[in-house]
Amino acid sequence: MSDRPLDLVLFGATGFTGGLTADYLAAHAPAGLRWAIAGRNAERLEAVRRRLGGDVQVLVAESTDAAALSDVVRQARVVATTIGPYLQHGGPLVAACAEAGTDYCDLTGEPEFVDRTYLEHHRTASRTGARLVHACGFDSIPHDIGAYYTVQQLPSDEPITLRGVVRAGGAMSGGTFHSALDQFSRAREMRKTYAARRRAEARPEGRSSRSVSGKPHRDPVLGYWLLPLPTIDPIVVARSGAALPAYGPEFRYSHWAGTTTLRYAAGGAAAAGALSLAAQVAPLRELLKSKVPQGSGPDPARREKSWFTVDFVGEAGGRTVRTRVSGGDPGYTETAKMLAEAALCLAFDDNPATAGQVTPAQAMGDALLARLQAAGMRFETL
Numbered sequence: 001m002s003d004r005p006l007d008l009v010l011f012g013a014t015g016f017t018g019g020l021t022a023d024y025l026a027a028h029a030p031a032g033l034r035w036a037i038a039g040r041n042a043e044r045l046e047a048v049r050r051r052l053g054g055d056v057q058v059l060v061a062e063s064t065d066a067a068a069l070s071d072v073v074r075q076a077r078v079v080a081t082t083i084g085p086y087l088q089h090g091g092p093l094v095a096a097c098a099e100a101g102t103d104y105c106d107l108t109g110e111p112e113f114v115d116r117t118y119l120e121h122h123r124t125a126s127r128t129g130a131r132l133v134h135a136c137g138f139d140s141i142p143h144d145i146g147a148y149y150t151v152q153q154l155p156s157d158e159p160i161t162l163r164g165v166v167r168a169g170g171a172m173s174g175g176t177f178h179s180a181l182d183q184f185s186r187a188r189e190m191r192k193t194y195a196a197r198r199r200a201e202a203r204p205e206g207r208s209s210r211s212v213s214g215k216p217h218r219d220p221v222l223g224y225w226l227l228p229l230p231t232i233d234p235i236v237v238a239r240s241g242a243a244l245p246a247y248g249p250e251f252r253y254s255h256w257a258g259t260t261t262l263r264y265a266a267g268g269a270a271a272a273g274a275l276s277l278a279a280q281v282a283p284l285r286e287l288l289k290s291k292v293p294q295g296s297g298p299d300p301a302r303r304e305k306s307w308f309t310v311d312f313v314g315e316a317g318g319r320t321v322r323t324r325v326s327g328g329d330p331g332y333t334e335t336a337k338m339l340a341e342a343a344l345c346l347a348f349d350d351n352p353a354t355a356g357q358v359t360p361a362q363a364m365g366d367a368l369l370a371r372l373q374a375a376g377m378r379f380e381t382l
Contacts, residue, residue: 006034006075007347009059011093012082013037014044016174016297017107017137020336021082026052028375029344038072039083063089069096078103080136080343085182086113094121094132101128103346107339109139109232110183112190115197118357126356133363135236136342137335141360142310142377143233143255144240145369146325148361149379150312151247158317159250164237165222165258165313166229170298170306170329177292185282209241209251221313221322224258231255240361248316258311303329322382334377341371 010025012018014037022037029035036057039045045058059075061068063083073079073096083089086108097104098121108114114134125132135141143164154160183190211234216227234255241251298306306329314321327334342360345351349367360368373379 002077004075004077006036006057006077008033008035008078008080008343009038009072009076010035010080010082010343011038011063013048014039014041015082017332017336018082019048020332021080021340022048022052022056024336024340025344026054026056028340030348033344036076064092066092066096069093070100073097073102074100076102078105078343078347080104080339081106082339084108084110086110087116087182087186091116091120098125098128098130098132101125101130103131103133105133105136105339105342105346107137107139107335108134109137109180111232111235112183112186112193114232114235114357115190115193118197119193119200122357129355131346131354131363132357133342133346133360134357135232136339136360138308138330138338139231140233140236141338141342141368141372142308142325142327142330144236144359144361145372146310146312146323146379147237147253148240148244148365149325149369150314150321150323151241151251153321153323153381154248154314154316154319156246156248158248159252160248160314160316161252162237162312162314163219163254163256164233165219165224165226165256165311166308167224167258167311168306168308168330170303170308170331174292174297204242207242207245207247207249207251209238209247209253211235211238211253211255214254219256219258219313221320222258222311224260224311226256226258229255229257236359237361240359243359243362244365297332298329303333306330306333308334324380324382325377326380327377337375337377338372341375342368345371 013022036059037045037048038059038061040062042060049056049058059072061072069092079097079102081093087110094117213228219226234253237253241247308330309324309326312323345364345368351364351367354363
């Protein structure tokens with residue numbers, strides 16, 4: 001793809017998180033980056049281009065126009081997109097990238113969308129050489145690359161048990177909230193698509209990797225009360241474990257939200273249950289969506305006060321390792337940073353030879369870890 005005129009195209013720059021991603025690229029991209037912002041509204045894109053300055057180009061393509069999308073992605077080495085919910089808006093762009101052999105990354109935390117992409121486009125992308133890398137924001141880079149960082153410090157010839165415990169202070173993005181509600185309302189379809197992928201996907205030979213759940217309890221090592229966290233993150237980590245031998249012959253990962261008191265854990269469980277029930281009723285679901293609109297977000301002062309940590313406890317061969325990934329505002333600022341660095345990593349770094357639908361750790365591993373550390377995210381062994 002070295003003869004393509006653009007290194008990177010960003011879809012969604014007129015939205016809030018997409019705008020932050022564009023700002024990050026304009027401020028931190030390497031000199032000479034050939035890039036463009038793309039979307040359906042030329043006037044709004046031009047306004048973003050004027051704000052960014054520099055040599056960024058504008059490309060116009062409707063998300064449902066297959067021909068226009070094909071024209072755009074064939075100009076680029078990498079496409080990044082923040083346009084969600086992805087189950088509604090993302091399919092045609094993934095299809096265009098898979099067919100064109102163009103690398104792709106997004107912010108989705110929607111398991112059904114990821115599994116559909118695998119079923120519909122993994123084989124094509126494997127043939128053309130495209131790397132389709134989902135979940136390149138807070139879902140799921142801190143967890144996936146954090147698990148990758150941790151297992152490097154454990155013996156690869158022993159079974160590995162790993163748990164990740166998430167704590168955060170910050171607002172959930174509107175796009176994430178809308179996607180979560182849609183996923184709650186499609187539990188049956190999500191299970192069906194997951195089962196279809198399981199039937200189609202090859203298993204690693206002589207190894208096993210899976211995510212495991214459990215009941216709320218107090219962590220004896222970390223001291224937090226743990227609440228099972230049913231996000232896409234444990235699925236992504238387990239898929240990295242299946243793809244990479246460093247995760248040992250038997251890899252098990254559990255994923256939790258951590259709270260300091262039992263009262264907070266009980267409140268979190270009750271709130272999650274109520275949200276899941278509310279999502280089943282279409283009028284109530286739409287009302288909830290209206291309370292957290294897409295395309296908007298907190299001001300810089302509030303984002304500056306936001307934070308996240310993911311603590312990992314890994315055990316293998318009688319050895320225990322504790323690590324932590326931490327950073328600033330998870331829903332917006334750090335998510336924009338992670339997507340931008342993932343896109344640049346795909347475009348410029350010496351990554352493993354992969355193709356098809358792959359996880360962030362599988363596609364970029366050490367190179368992305370180094371980029372995130374250089375960008376200010378902390379990966380520590382405690």
